Amino acid sequence: MKKRLLSFWEIWNMSFGFLGIQFGFALQGGFMSRIFQDLGASKDDIPLLWIAAPLTGLIVQPIIGYLSDRTWHPKLGRRRPYFLIGAILSSLALFFVPHSSALWMAAGFLWIMDASINISMEPFRALVADKLDDSQRSYGFVVQTLIIGIGTWVASNLPWMVSKLGVVDNPVPGEVSNSVKVAFAIGAFVFLISILYTIFTTSEYPPEDMEAFLKEKKEKKNTFVSDMIENVGKMPITMKKLGLIxxxxxxxxxxxxxxxxxxxxxxxxxxxxxxxxxxxxxxEAQKVAFEAAGASSQEASNKVGSYMGVYGLSSMAFALLLTLYTSKRRINRKYVHMTSLILGGVGFISMYFIPSPEWLILSFSLIGIAWGSILSMPYAMLSSSVDPKRMGVFMGLFNMFIVLPQIIAALGGINLAYKLIGNETINAMIVAGISLVIAGLCNFLITEKKAIMYQE
Structure with a gap:
């Protein structure tokens, strides 16, 4: 079916819910390690505490993708019911996680929060492919990335902003910072409101043959597991190559x-x-020294979060440029992605060599270019390579290539890799840079013309 070309604002409305999703992910990505450290975790324990995030994604996203492909609600459509459920659960988890009184509690809330965010996030990828004609796919994913960039920058700066507004961080051992608590509460509100905005402003295409859709759903005897095995076996070769990247x-x-x-x-x-x-x-003097060191560390953490927000701002600027370009012209997705990833790798490696903290702006700006591309180009290439009727389940399965490296990293991969260079934690950023450069070079494997550049 040839789909109607959508205007910028129609694409903006259908993607706006990602603002809230990215608030959740940016707060999680920027400040969960800080919460763990506030509650007494050592830095070598942090990656393992993070394992909840990729594990929940591995389990939840394929299931949600599979279910949403087989769902049709008369008022909410195919994907929007999952937006709503995920938004409610995510908002509750975001509010409560910084109020954890023990490390195990924070780790448990991370499981709940990440599972809930994934319930909302996976159908958003499929919605872009559902609603847009193939000629607008790159444009649609880039607009989505633009909104993600806005969310990343604002959310990453929230603790710094609220501390400037007068929220005091008292460095009490075993307690999460006040600025983080307020930031997560704001994030919970934004998450829910932005998802509701998309639900109320966006419609979905019903199945082309509703009777056949309902009949197939009723008569289909395969189980979820057998369907997953079948779909893995039918995974397009381009999807496997993108998986390596x-x-x-x-x-x-x-x-x-x-x-x-x-x-x-x-x-x-x-x-x-x-x-x-x-x-x-x-x-007394030792106690005062401890409190001063704690205050200094909290201030540094706020600044790190603020600098990390630069990668969201940079990805937003990069996405804006791509939005303006792809609204009228085609792009070579393969080379855009390759160049972006290599620039991001240079950004990570540069952290070891910068002369002062202010230079982190440059490092994270380069990382933001990679981030903007990661959130758009692989999905644009994938959506042009899979069966539209299985878009949700393939988008969910594609998530395996996102979560498996994170699980490996959490189970000791990061600690092992960076300690091959040296014991300083900064070496982990060098490992991240090398990994992105390798990802960039792997784009040479993509050869399918329709994935690289939309063909009429």
Whole structure:
């Protein structure tokens, strides 16, 4: 079916819910490690505590993709019911996670939060492919990336913003910072409102033959597991090649989310989280020194979060340029993605060599170009290579190539890799950079013309 070409604002409305989703992911990516450290986790334990995020994605996204392909609600359509369920659960989890009183509680909330965000996120990818003609796919995913960039930048700066507005961070051992608590509460509100905006402003195409759709749904005897096995077997070769690119890309970004805060507060800002065991709290001078070191570390963490927000701002600017270009012209998705990933790799590696913290703006700006491309080009290439009737399930299965590298990283891959270079945590950023460069070069494997550039 030849689909009607949509206007910019129609595409904006259908993608706006991603603002809230990215608020959730940016707060999680920028500040969960800080929450873990506030609650007493060592930096080497942090990647393993993060394992909830990729594991829930591995389980939830294929299931939601499969179910949404087989769903049709008279009022909410195919994908929007899952937006709504995920939004409600995610908002509750976002609000409560920084109020955790113990490390196990924070890790548990991370499981709930990430599962809930994934319930909303997976159908958004499929919605773009559902609604847009193939000629607008690159444009649609780029607009989505533009909104993601806005969300990343604002959410990453929230703790810094609220601290500037007068919220005081008292460095109390075993307690999460006040600025983080307020930021997560704001994120919960934005998540719910932005998803509701998309639900109320966007319609969906019903199945072309509703009777046949309902009959197939009723008569189909295959189970979810057998369907998944069948779909994995029918995975297009382009999807497998994109999977290799995704593997190295997401290994790099998981490394950043889990270890950038300890790496940069220690190496760049010279303000690591103080260990209470290193101070004699019975001596007033030692107690004062501990509190001063804690305050300095909290301030450094706010600044790291703010600098990390630059990659959202950069991805937004990159996406805006691509939006203006792809609204009228075609692009070579393969070479855009390759160049972007290599630039991001240079950004990560540069963190080791910058002379002062201000240079992190440049590092994260380059990383933002890679991030903007990761959120658009692989999905545009994939959507041109799979059966439209199985768009949801293939988008869900594609998530395997995102979560598997993160699971490997969380189970010790990051710690093993960066310690081959040296014991300083900043070496993890070098590993992330090398991984992105490898991902960029893997684009040479993509050869299908329709995936590389839309063909009439």
């Amino acid at each position: 995704q593997f190295f890309s997401w290994f790099a970004f998981f490394t950043m989310w889990s270890l950038a805060n300890p790496a940069l507060t220690e190496f760049t800002f010279k303000a690591p989280v103080p260990l209470e065991s290193a101070y004699n709290m019975n001596i």
